[in-house]
Amino acid sequence: MQPERIEQLLHYYKDxxxxxxxxxxxxxxxxxxxxFRGSSHLCIGQEAVAVGAIHAMEAEDYLYTTHRSHGHTLxxxxxxxxxxxxxxGRTTGVCHGRGGSMHLADASLRILGANPVVGxxxxxxxxxxxxxxxxxxxxxxxxxFGEGALNTGACHEAFNMAALWDLPVVFICEDNQYAISVPExxxxxxxxxxxxxxxxxxxxxxxxxxxxxxxxxxxRASFGKTRRxxxxxxxxxxxxxxxxxxxxxxxxxxxxxxxxxxxxxxxxVHFVEREFLEDCLVDPEKAVDIRLEIKEEVExxxxxxxxxxxxxxxxxxxxxxxxxxxTCDE
Amino acid sequence: xxDQGRExxxxxxxxxxxxxxxxxxxxxxxxxxxxxxxxxxxxxxTGLQREFGKERVRDAPISEMAIAGLAVGSAILGMRPxxxxxxxxxxxxxxxxxxxxxxxxxYMSGGQFKVPAVFRSPGGGGSGYAAQHSQNIEAWFCHxxxxxVVCPCMPRDARALLKTAIRxxxxxxxxxxxxxxxxxxxxxxxxxxxxxxxxxxxxQGSDVTLVSWxxxxxxxxxxxxxxxxxxxxxxxxxxxLTLRPLDLDCILESLGKTGRLVIAHESHAFxxxxxxxxxxxxxxxxxxxxxxxxxxxxxxCPLPYSEPLEKAALPDADNIAAxxxxxxx
Ligand SMILES: Cc1ncc(C[n+]2csc(CCOP(=O)(O)OP(=O)(O)O)c2C)c(N)n1
Numbered sequence: 103m104q105p106e107r108i109e110q111l112l113h114y115y116k117d118x119x120x121x122x123x124x125x126x127x128x129x130x131x132x133x134x135x136x137x138f139r140g141s142s143h144l145c146i147g148q149e150a151v152a153v154g155a156i157h158a159m160e161a162e163d164y165l166y167t168t169h170r171s172h173g174h175t176l177x178x179x180x181x182x183x184x185x186x187x188x189x190x191g192r193t194t195g196v197c198h199g200r201g202g203s204m205h206l207a208d209a210s211l212r213i214l215g216a217n218p219v220v221g222x223x224x225x226x227x228x229x230x231x232x233x234x235x236x237x238x239x240x241x242x243x244x245x246x247f248g249e250g251a252l253n254t255g256a257c258h259e260a261f262n263m264a265a266l267w268d269l270p271v272v273f274i275c276e277d278n279q280y281a282i283s284v285p286e287x288x289x290x291x292x293x294x295x296x297x298x299x300x301x302x303x304x305x306x307x308x309x310x311x312x313x314x315x316x317x318x319x320x321x322r323a324s325f326g327k328t329r330r331x332x333x334x335x336x337x338x339x340x341x342x343x344x345x346x347x348x349x350x351x352x353x354x355x356x357x358x359x360x361x362x363x364x365x366x367x368x369x370x371v372h373f374v375e376r377e378f379l380e381d382c383l384v385d386p387e388k389a390v391d392i393r394l395e396i397k398e399e400v401e402x403x404x405x406x407x408x409x410x411x412x413x414x415x416x417x418x419x420x421x422x423x424x425x426x427x428x429t430c431d432e
Numbered sequence: 433x434x435d436q437g438r439e440x441x442x443x444x445x446x447x448x449x450x451x452x453x454x455x456x457x458x459x460x461x462x463x464x465x466x467x468x469x470x471x472x473x474x475x476x477x478t479g480l481q482r483e484f485g486k487e488r489v490r491d492a493p494i495s496e497m498a499i500a501g502l503a504v505g506s507a508i509l510g511m512r513p514x515x516x517x518x519x520x521x522x523x524x525x526x527x528x529x530x531x532x533x534x535x536x537x538x539y540m541s542g543g544q545f546k547v548p549a550v551f552r553s554p555g556g557g558g559s560g561y562a563a564q565h566s567q568n569i570e571a572w573f574c575h576x577x578x579x580x581v582v583c584p585c586m587p588r589d590a591r592a593l594l595k596t597a598i599r600x601x602x603x604x605x606x607x608x609x610x611x612x613x614x615x616x617x618x619x620x621x622x623x624x625x626x627x628x629x630x631x632x633x634x635x636q637g638s639d640v641t642l643v644s645w646x647x648x649x650x651x652x653x654x655x656x657x658x659x660x661x662x663x664x665x666x667x668x669x670x671x672x673l674t675l676r677p678l679d680l681d682c683i684l685e686s687l688g689k690t691g692r693l694v695i696a697h698e699s700h701a702f703x704x705x706x707x708x709x710x711x712x713x714x715x716x717x718x719x720x721x722x723x724x725x726x727x728x729x730x731x732x733c734p735l736p737y738s739e740p741l742e743k744a745a746l747p748d749a750d751n752i753a754a755x756x757x758x759x760x761x
Contacts, residue, residue, distance in 0.1 A: 139560020139739060191560075191738030202562045202737030219522065219564050220494045253493035255525075281494060283470035289493040355469050415744035419733045 150370035154317025192410030221254025250281025311339030464516030500526035520555030535578030568699035637668035691722035
């Protein structure tokens with residue numbers, strides 16, 4: 103393998119580990135210790151899509167994510183302490199504790215928001231692409247969502263308008279097989295999901311979402327094309343979530359060992375270790391070191407976040423309105 | 433009055449009503465996201481698909497507009513659909529079918545059709561679900577002529593009202609509270625129905641009339657209890673149960689005794705149902721009021737996630753007690 107390729111792979115591997123450990127912290131520590139409220143939606147098993155796709159983006163690009171946002175936001179570079187703190191509702195959170203796990207947003211990274219209203223981020227992404235286009239600005243908009251979102255009216259309306267108005271937006275559907283408890287076959291009249299794009303004259307591809315390098319290559323090509331042509335596209339990645347829909351999911355809708363089996367065969371993190379790391383690393387112990395290093399990094403961020411102060415209830419309504427001065431005509 | 437029966441949780445009361453009505457009437461059918469094998473995210477439909485089959489209890493795609501639209505269309509041709517919208521916030525997606533279509537189809541057609549559909553959905557905060565999964569939007573639907581809006585709190589009432597809602601020939605928006613599905617209360621064994629549009633006096637009192645519904649009723653009762661014990665203030669607590677049609681007479685009767693009014697609800701005060709009640713009283717029955725009425729509602733901002741902020745945003749027994757003191761003071 104070429105040195106740059108090795109660097110790239112190690113970089114992605116670390117990002118995937120960071121996401122995995124971040125979420126394992128939520129699942130194994132924060133959940134039993136009641137350190138967050140409501141529910142948190144983990145992307146364990148889907149890290150390759152997040153990391154491959156996000157790294158195929160440029161700094162100038164924008165993204166929207168969903169309730170399942172930790173992968174996208176961390177891969178894009180969200181500060182882990184600020185992410186943890188948000189999930190714990192502290193003022194040091196990236197949204198000052200107002201949003202929580204389902205609403206991570208970071209304007210400085212062009213993360214325009216995590217949107218847990220399924221499907222609603224799709225027209226918003228098209229709208230942001232319209233803004234870029236009309237302002238003559240470079241960049242594209244990437245919208246992440248699950249296959250369940252493909253059944254919303256918002257999705258179809260936005261696909262049509264994005265294609266009709268030539269908007270630079272790429273729709274990334276992470277097909278993790280289930281929308282909460284509902285398997286695809288129960289909710290989709292036709293499971294060739296990418297073909298829905300054709301109805302709107304848009305390119306639609308169905309791709310493997312478990313190999314991070316491939317995800318990167320597919321996205322790089324697709325984003326490049328959208329950048330050049332200004333045309334939207336739909337990429338459907340086959341993936342799987344190894345854990346419950348959220349941290350309170352009983353998972354009685356799928357066979358007990360299904361997740362374990364898929365995990366054994368397809369875990370995107372193990373995949374990298376199995377297929378590539380040996381080629382890159384002379385010393386296999388280095389992989390252990392990497393894992394330790396990332397684990398410590400995650401733990402340190404968590405500890406810092408844990409010390410974050412709680413928001414002041416007196417400031418409850420602060421920031422509801424934009425305070426800009428409006429000049430009215432005489 | 434029947435015996436108090438056994439204790440059930442709110443979810444079980446809903447399930448009981450659905451089950452009884454499905455047994456009673458073949459045209460009662462259900463669909464919604466995750467209501468089949470999963471039994472609904474709050475367990476309101478657990479076991480119903482097993483009992484009644486996949487034809488009558490269907491898992492629906494994430495297509496609220498169509499979930500509600502299909503309900504309207506099937507109701508027009510004689511089915512009695514009860515659809516579940518997983519969170520009340522997403523009733524906004526479904527609101528074309530509910531507010532533009534269901535509410536108007538009968539009137540617009542000169543009375544040729546009826547739309548016996550029920551739209552069930554949990555709203556409300558208190559669980560850390562933040563701004564887009566916690567709203568109380570009963571007032572949105574109360575605004576639309578042609579819709580009935582039910583907002584129960586006690587399991588027993590919920591069961592009895594849902595049964596009536598299903599039998600009603602008009603569209604009914606049936607609002608539950610997501611933090612309330614495990615709330616326990618007695619429910620009689622035998623079947624029981626309650627009329628829509630009739631309030632219930634939950635606690636007798638003579639100094640102040642306190643009107644409250646949905647989960648906030650619990651805090652209202654707590655405040656009433658406390659004021660009685662600690663300050664000797666006698667609070668009459670009324671649960672309207674149905675917000676439209678509204679049983680104003682029940683409130684007026686109570687005001688005849690007390691002359692003082694507090695209304696507590698978790699939804700916002702601005703353009704809310706509490707304001708409507710006060711307006712109706714002010715317009716036609718101002719003479720009944722000995723003191724300006726008060727509302728206790730959510731602070732007007734999107735519901736924040738963080739616990740101390742969420743707590744500060746929502747009404748509780750303390751806020752309600754404070755309002756009562758002001759009104760009697
Ligand atoms: C409009 C809307 N309807 C219902 C829900 C409740 N809900 C939250 S996540 C989810 C399933 C989403 O499935 P999918 O889009 O495939 O994404 P995944 O959770 O699998 O990542 C549902 C139904 C919602 N958040 N928004």
